[in-house]
Amino acid sequence: MANMNIDRETLRELADEGNETALDRLADLADVAGDLGELSELLDEGSLHAGFLLTRRAAAAGDLRELQRIADAGYDKAGDELNQLLKGPTRGHRE
Secondary structure (H helix, E strand, O other), X not given: OOOXXXXXXXXXXXXXXXXHHHHHHHHHHHHHHOOHHHHHHHHHOOOHHHHXXXXXXXXXXXXXXXXXXXXXXXXXXXXXXXXXXXXXXXXXXXX
């Protein structure tokens, strides 16, 4: 199969018609460009892949508020990352 350059407009049209692969591809392009605004918009549109990409960035930066925002937007794994960061390293067991 030939390598094709697919323009963003076509990807957007396909995503608007419900194509999840196109939505994921838009998220990848936004991630490469460092466009956190677009990634957030894609998450709001239901892109779990955008949630994954945003969570990866927020966790690496230790950005607790952003992880909470991503979790609130519907990407549950951001909540898991947030909880792990809040728990911190275990220094013994207390209950």
